Amino acid sequence: MSDTETFAFQAEINQLMSLIINTFYSNKEIFMRELISNSSDALDKIRYQSLTDKSVLDSQPELKIEITTDDKNKIWTIRDTGIGMTKADLVNCLGTIARSGTKQFMEALTEGKADMSMIGQFGVGFYSAYLVADKVSVHTKHNDDEQYLWESEAGGHFY
Numbered sequence: 001m002s003d004t005e006t007f008a009f010q011a012e013i014n015q016l017m018s019l020i021i022n023t024f025y026s027n028k029e030i031f032m033r034e035l036i037s038n039s040s041d042a043l044d045k046i047r048y049q050s051l052t053d054k055s056v057l058d059s060q061p062e063l064k065i066e067i068t069t070d071d072k073n074k075i076w077t078i079r080d081t082g083i084g085m086t087k088a089d090l091v092n093c094l095g096t097i098a099r100s101g102t103k104q105f106m107e108a109l110t111e112g113k114a115d116m117s118m119i120g121q122f123g124v125g126f127y128s129a130y131l132v133a134d135k136v137s138v139h140t141k142h143n144d145d146e147q148y149l150w151e152s153e154a155g156g157h158f159y
Helices: 011-022 030-050 087-095 102-110 116-122 125-131
Strands: 065-070 075-080 136-141 147-152
Touching: 030 065, 030 075, 030 125, 087 136, 087 147
Parallel strands: none
Antiparallel strands: 065 075, 136 147
16 A cells, blocks of 8 residues: 555553553454444444435445455454545544543543443444454445555554
8 A cells, every 4th residue: 555644543542542542452243233323323324324315325225234254364344335534534444532432431431430341322432343353444435435444453544
């Protein structure tokens, strides 16, 4: 990838990932529920958009979620035909606290008003993937933008 851009996670995202990876390791199964929920949300968004603009389904009329595994390489793939993310969505939603609900989730945990099973209610369920993965890749294509690949190894950066 010759046009790779590197971005830094905001501090709160780093704190959340550390919390998820190091503290709440006992609830590994959360990741699958949260990622499927995110895919379902993407399907709902494009379905809703198609009510007023049928052309959004031209490239992929079938709305579906597929889950595949590659046991040899220890890779799980969750693929959906939902709305996709623009480049701005990737940067703002996966790496910015204002869009992810991270601060509210961390505050609720600290105050004893939440536990790890509630992570999706705060919009940060995506990060639960780091319970079982060293590296997370998001391949996405929104109808209004190019195709992008977002990757992170739960460090302070994403690409």
